[in-house]
Amino acid sequence: MAKGGTRVAEAEVEVEGNGAEVLVEAMVAAGVEVVFANPGTTEMHIVGALDTAESGREGVRSVLCLHETVCAGAADGYGRMKGKPAATLLHLGVGLANALANLHNAKRARSPVLNIVGEMSTWIKGSDPILNMDIEKLAETVSSFTRTTESAEVIARDVAEAVVEGCYDVHGRGGSCVSTIILPHDFAFQAGVRASVRRVPWRPSRAISESFDGAGDFIKACAAALRQPGRKVAVYAAGAATLGGNYERVGKIAAACGAKLFCESLFSRLDRGVGSPHAARLPYFPQDALREFSKYDVVLCIDAKKPVAMFGYEKGPVDLIPLDEESLWEIDCGFDIDSALEMLYKETGASRIVPGTNCRGVFVVKESRPRRPAQNGKLAAMSMCNLIAAHQPEDAVVVDESLTSGTNYYEASKGCPKFSHLFQTGGAIGIGPPLAVGCAVACPDRKVINIQADGSGLYSPQALWTQAKEGLDVVTVVCSNRKYNILNLELEKQKVTSSNHAQNLTSLSDPPIDWVSLAEGFGVKASRATTISEFDELFSNAVRGKGPHLIEAVI
Template sequence: MNGAEAFIQTLKDCGVNTCFANPGTSEMQLVAAVDRTHGMRAILGLFEGVVTGAADGYGRMADKPAVTLLHLGPGLGNGLANLHNARRAGSPVINMVGDHATYHLHYDAPLTSDAAGVARPMSDWVRVSRSERDLAQAGAEAFAVAQSYPGKIATVIVPADHAWTEGSATVSVPAATTPARAPAEAIAAAAAALRACTGPKCLFLGGRALREDALIEAGRIAAATGARLVCETFATRHQRGAGRVAVEKLPYFGEMAEAYLKDFEAIVFCGTEPPVSFFAYPGKPSFLSPPGATLVRLASLREDALAALGDLAAALDAPAQPALVQAPTSFAAEPGKLTSASLGAVLAELLPDQAIVSDESATNGAAAFGMCAGAKPHDWLQLTGGAIGQGLPLAVGAAVACPQRKVIALQADGGGMYTCQALWTMAREQLDVVTVILNNGSYAILNIELMRVGVQNAGPKALSMLDLTNPAIQWTQISEGMGVPAVRVETAEAFREELASAIAAKGPRLIEAML
């Protein structure tokens, strides 16, 4: 057994059965090992950002890592933006990155780079294999790291000679670790703060605290204390819809978020940290919590959110039934030209039970999130790290992890162009994904930001850098060229008809929604 075979088989023994790949020459032994490992699925992405984003989506939905296969430092570099998003999400991901043979590195061939150095900024853990026999051990260690609650990015650099050299063997599966628990002092401090506060108070939730079981505990706490439930702006995986505990969403823009939070006298954080503005702006604050409020960290992202909320509910002697259970809601879509509001109303009406929404819709998708609060139960995945180009790959990974569930990708046109190659993978794998391109011909959010940072009277050169209409991008042609059937719609009626048709069918479809 060579090093590559021992490495891949060890990952398979650990429970890793999916490889998202964009390999090159230095990874051919790893490609062959994946081929020979029974039960290891190989999924090709035409760009590394698709590979890493798909691994993120898979990890969010499967709660276990997939493994990526990337080509040297430059290939890894192409995938870093979506590894940034995955790291911010707390997703479990294992990267295997090929490198030159150890004896070849000093010749400084054209693709030579510091692969480990490239990996470190977007990884929680980086390991360079030391030998063919060490490679399998590195794989087992990577799995243990990736599975650390709620998930981490583990990267293994694989020299080509370690992969092809014979004499290796698999290693035993590492023991599962127990998530860290919030200390008793944190539980007591949160209970005291919520009891003592007679004014507005809230539980501020993120990470695993937005799963259905954790939200039930949060709802019990709300029933006991009158606290409002608020979630971070961009959630890893928010389980929501009719019958689930409802959560308010913190606005994106810093001044709106500051105004939203200003009256709270006590804020208890679980699964996330106190919110800050996404960017600095002249004369505006970065830290958004009210200066006089009592702030208590109940549990960090790395501490068991469900256990912490359950312990807090017990400390408060909370009732068994949660408050704030979401009722079913419906909206009438305004007929005529398609708008953000009518798109959201149609989506809320047609969203299937247990659907998964990958949301990188930016400005024109804001209405959809709010309107779908009372739709059938679903999971909503968002742009956790702010690096655009995540939505389509995330949908790929979610569809691979959950093949029996319909995936809806709400994708802004500008961000979609970063990783449009994901459509090809959807077609190749016949993934059940309906992509809705929200096409407004612009980086619309940046037009807003241009004003918010204080730029006055922006000229034609500045505005041209935010415009996508010269030439106009033909999304239906891009999609058809990648093998995904596509249609363009301009009215609410047409959007409803096409979305209903796409949801009823199996396999990938794309709807270009002109807004």
């Protein structure tokens, strides 16, 4: 059993135990409270340490996921909502490989995630056992911090550095906030390890922020460019700029400058609804996005990567903002975003903006839900979106992987009471149900609604079992059009004509997936709606209830 309590310094505590127990103590000291796990042989001592380490017993919740993609997506959702890392516990390289798609989404969302990946014992790895892989190379595709622990004595150091340098990006490098620690099996069961465990503050201060040379002058020049008379201005916000108080400041800055406010097409999280700004969503297809940005003389990107096309279409554009460096301003990882926004807020005179009075329509100032559609008739995508927005409760968390079926939801929900809206940020499908798991664990007092495309949902239906096991308050709406409709749009856009094979490779109707039986098999209450009136009743009841519920919306 790990023993704690000997204070070495204000931020350190000395512990003793086996390597796995030191790992758990270090994770808890770094602020990790949840582990989304799919462990195997090489992780058994870590599983044991969650009980035997004193901090593990008191401070860690373990959540079993039936596939590693659920572990990764859940950790992503948790990180987006809490702003601090959850851990995944994965079995060797094969487990990490199964998690990579949703770790890619977490990378693009800049979600703090700490992966703990077991490795072969050091003395057997050279013999190339059957599950041997180059785990570091896999991890480096998604992680900003990757390290194979070199001895049991440095486990605690490695965990602290992974969280500070990787998950919290204390050096301001930008990019991924995913960290991966690879722990050899023999170090996990090594007994008698003594280590100083470092307490990691939540969101430690950046090593660089507004204090870097020229920051003040840059912000003043940026404000002057935004307010230059006669120029059309756009503000493109993402990441930390679209959360809570920062998003309010961004909205007021846009209003003060007479700017059009945009958000990413595949945004990480927007805190939306009454009292918040309403950003125009950047069009998905690159030609449309380029056409939109071509209307502006000055564009400011705030915590947003300069947008480029998602794919290289024939004769299609790459860069979507057709401006030179003098007209494109970027407040990015070189700044502490909170500090930079406060400075820009002052320089633009945004404090004078009052929503509903002089905000130029940037803010939503009163509740205005969609009218409930006529009850007779077959359910369609638009009526489904309108009914979700009509019934969703205040402070909901909406996990949106609806893709083509949910196109109308963004505008339909504009006037809803405040809520958080999460999207499929990295483009790798199958994130919705796992992301909902993480959000529900992070925010147990908020209703989580997962608007889920049927094809994408089939990548990770195992998340439903975790929702049932943990009693998570998630309502999943499956947009059951029984086809990969986005691929039909891509076929049309790329002028590909292939009637037989295209139908064969995009249809989910033969045989149709029975989502009700699938969900019930995982222990989730489920129902099916084919008409407007059925969906209206089922969804309104589901959001008023508790616990997991799935509705197959046949559209």
